[in-house]
Amino acid sequence: MKLDDLDRAIIRALIEDARATYAEIGAQVGLSAPAVKRRIDRLVAAGVITGFSARVEPTALGWTTEAYVEVYCRDKTSPAEIGKAVARHPEVVSACTVTGEADALLHIRAPDVGHVERVIEHIAAEPFVLRTKSSIVLSRLVNRSPVSD
Numbered sequence: 265m266k267l268d269d270l271d272r273a274i275i276r277a278l279i280e281d282a283r284a285t286y287a288e289i290g291a292q293v294g295l296s297a298p299a300v301k302r303r304i305d306r307l308v309a310a311g312v313i314t315g316f317s318a319r320v321e322p323t324a325l326g327w328t329t330e331a332y333v334e335v336y337c338r339d340k341t342s343p344a345e346i347g348k349a350v351a352r353h354p355e356v357v358s359a360c361t362v363t364g365e366a367d368a369l370l371h372i373r374a375p376d377v378g379h380v381e382r383v384i385e386h387i388a389a390e391p392f393v394l395r396t397k398s399s400i401v402l403s404r405l406v407n408r409s410p411v412s413d
Contacts, residue, residue: 372384
């Protein structure tokens with residue numbers, strides 16, 4: 265689906281405040297509330313907008329420690345196999361395949377370093393994992409949602 269400038273402006277407004285009313289978004293982008301609703305419905309139907317959710321500060325839930333873990337796998341380990349194994353751990357908040365030497369990169373959040381260590385140990389025990397390499401996050405320098413250009 266090709267997005268026009270109004271679609272992008274609506275998406276920016278929703279990223280900023282997904283609870284904004286159609287009228288509030290319309291006032292920002294120069295459209296009526298019904299026109300905004302039609303565009304949002306079209307963006308949802310086309311799969312451009314995949315859902316609406318609350319952003320929660322992880323530390324408020326006790327998840328004060330985060331790490332990035334590179335996973336190095338044995339030959340012929342499929343991304344689906346990696347994904348299935350790491351998805352069993354709720355502490356893995358995202359996982360992706362990457363270029364370079366590692367096969368996958370995991371983002372882990374947990375209450376403390378000991379908990380992160382236990383999660384990494386469980387992942388490292390998977391039969392397809394050769395080794396892992398982890399980095400603990402000390403502080404976030406930039407933390408934002410993607411914006412529509």
